[in-house]
Amino acid sequence: MRGQPIGAPPGVMPEPDLGHHGDVEVGEGLRDLAVNVRQAPMPPWLAEPLAATLADLARYPDPAPARAAVAARHRRPPTEVLLTAGAAEGFVLIAQALRGIRRPVVVHPQFTEPEAALAAAGHRVERVLLDAADGFRLDPARVPADADLVMIGNPTNPTSVLHPAATIAALARPGRVLVVDEAFADTTTAPGVPGEPESLAGRRDLPGLLVLRSLTKTWGLAGLRIGYLLGAADLLARLARVQPLWAVSTPALAAATACASPAAVAAERAIAARLAVDRDHLLARLATLPGVRVAGRPASAFVLLEVPGADRIRLALRDRGWAVRRGDTFPGLGPDWLRVAVRDPATTDAFTEVLAEILEASC
Template structure:
């Protein structure tokens, strides 16, 4: 029997029709007293320029939310008309809107391993989902040739959660074509840096020339706003109008709109780039410490706020880490991964060193 076709589903077709634990997320790993290395949300103190407008919005809760100023600010950031922006209650709501509004899609494809909510939303809306699995032995790199030509709705992450792979923008753009909606999850795009290029390398957020392109963005990761629920979609006006038609009224709260407006401004963008540069240094430290441990393989060249590692007996190691006060994210709930994978969030070097010390003791034992 030859190797499985990457388009045939997990483990050569096994569990293709199963939900797999698609609803399992990193927050389920966290508990009282545990150092959180399972959730990819930044934990630093909120800057005043963001905290103050959110707090001020609490005085306006008697009025219904007005998304207009926040939409205009996001549109200006990305050089788009306002009608090419749709604000959402977190990036996850965007996947639900896409799944519900595009019920006429007949051949939806999700490129895995990636965030599981796109597939979960598609299944909940009644879609029959086909998985394309990027192979580990090729570093989980995107190969557009693996995506069936007849796919009319395609979801891909960039950078991808949980692999931390940053695909070249040209490679992702090659998936766009007339008659297809291409959804690029850029929830972690603001965590990426390139030494020779400003801004967010490989992002398609400002591209308006690609047919059917929808970019999904989140403001909850870098700015520590997971509890506020704020994200947005960028794409063709007519397509976003279809999504808005299935969105609940006043879906985004007034405080969340205040956050979106603040995070689209020049101060936020400049701060975001400094945070991403510091994150890259902390990530390099984590990768170096992990790579020095026997039996631990860091996958690829991580580019985001988390690192994917492979080690035998990962489930046992994860349980032992919990006993020693550290929560990491299991990998086996991501299609295309298995029991020997863990995802570790990037934290400051002191937290990393304490984590590595415990992991080393577990591996020695």
């Protein structure tokens, strides 16, 4: 069932298409700024274990070693890890397993699959719509006290806002399942923090907490489908009961094991540091363009832009060979929003030059 807004900006917007995703924007001959997957060669420590699994595909997958590796990374027992076929499967498991939920709330704008999965399972979803004027920051008081399922992204797609961990943790309470989508947590940095500032992945003291993680973004594994859930063992057991047998393939399990290694974690942190530099470069270039406003304080691998006539500009960019993500399919946004992936400085310079020409021609 469609989400009902608890708090909404002025004006009535059409119901967004929750099934629209950035990959639809990409086409042959287009330079991809629409999909938030890192574009880089696969490192040998990941490519070699993946290739080795091709000789062992006659055997059914055994998730135990990968689950143990992920658990060790997050300092949890293996019973507090559930491997999934991409983070998106986690939303489906939650929606299907938690049939007794009475008042599910999704905090928007955010990735649309949590609400889509709930609606497909027959839940009546309510939306808390964060305000652009406030930088899409979360006020926990906006979430109804009797909501027994709350879903939020951190950092949030598409706004690129990184909420303080304490703010997210304030949503946890007995009798409530709190789902935090941390698909992009490994893209974030902060001075003096060893890695993943504001992540709740290691928290075991918060009642009802479920943290969703993805391995597809930083390591370019969108086609492999691998992610996982972290949470209390009894809650994950409920989700596992509705998961298909052997849901995660042998190659995906090998990827999970490799990406949980200390070498992988160190590489992630180096990539996140480089990403911060590239993001600052993109923000500096965008700041020179009249009529373009960046939402909030971007902290991840993408930025959200408010541009009058954004859909017309998106199509003009497409004609010039560039794919960006439309924003009006996210609840809480409208026709003047675009999401742009952070790429290397050369790509950013080429893109912003074309965008500047389009904006000037439209004046």
